[in-house]
Amino acid sequence: MKKIIRYFVLVVLLFSFVTPVADAASKITVSAKLSKSTLKYNGSAKVNYSVKKNGKIVKKPKVSFSSSNKKIVTVSSKGVVKSKNVGKAYVYVKAYGEKAKLPVTVSRKVWSIEGKYKGRKVDTSFGNKYVSAGSSLYDLKNGHLVKSFAKNSSKSNSIFFSKKGLVHYDGSIFNYYNFKFNSYNKFKLFNPNNDYFFDVKNGVSYASQNKSKGKVVNSDLDVVEIDDVETGRNAAALSVDGSILATSYDDTRVVLNDTKTGNVIKEFKIDNKEVRSITFTKDNNKLLLSVTNVDEEDFMVYVYDTDKNVVLKKFGGPYGVIGEVKISPDGKRIALLDMRGVKMYDSSYKLLYELKMIDKTSMNFTKDSKYLIVAGGDVTKYYVK
Structure with missing residues (x-):
């Protein structure tokens, strides 16, 4: 009997030893x-x-x-x-x-819309609900088309947002909350066939004909003309609060005008360089100027102090045509659009990263500073933080 028990125990031990070997052999x-x-x-x-x-x-x-x-x-x-x-x-x-x-x-890409948007301006609403590209309005969250107001065949067909809920479209005014025109014929402020530059900031609009007088219109539809000599304009921009108009000319001058009176505040030149684009900082006393040598293709962005009349910093470049320069509403990001894409800088002008793309012509930050909308052959929303 003892032998039988010993034999049984031995079999059990052998069986328990063999099983793991079989499992270990399983692949x-x-x-x-x-x-x-x-x-x-x-x-x-x-x-x-x-x-x-x-x-x-x-x-x-x-x-x-x-x-x-x-x-x-x-x-x-x-x-x-x-x-x-x-x-x-x-x-x-x-x-x-x-x-x-x-x-x-x-990636930083959130959504993209295919379309022919080269040369069209981009803007975003103050409630971070809409984005405009050309004459079309899109849902900022998902990029879905909300409404098209006209064909995108003309560079003048661009719409802009103001804090009072108005969009300026071809010089007319309408309410984008209900998408209905308000007194379209009566308040046609600018001529979309002739006006070359157009900007909207804080309820103030500006448009000008190249080699002609410019016109500033506030939200009460008061009109102020900006006088100047018969010379071509390279760029024009309103300050964030709409109180100052900065214009650059073919003769390399940059002129600052009071938008309420039209009077000249200041005039200056920078080392015989042409200014191709202008961006105001929040405090109005600094300008980001996209400049190039008159005889060379050497492009940079200058940070210019209008109080001290000095260049504080140079960044960007040196090669590649610089298009727009935008500052995020919170002042923490600076986007530079050139022929190779977008370069993103922090507030100290340190390069953070690049977004590679070609044939883009316009861009703008959302009002919460979280996203950048870039337009060219398409419209794309990027996360920027």
């Missing part, structure tokens, strides 16, 4: 792939996976998911990946001690 493979390896800023993707044991697919395997950086992407228990911030991370798929490693990149 587990985990294969996985993301439906999209590059996500938009507010995008998502799905993890597709399969688990095989000794070459055979395991049905309903026990799988877990994780992210290498939850600040960039998160992943649910069902394998749904969602972007949280711009950057790169990895998604891990684990099963039975084995895992797959999936790289994922989150």
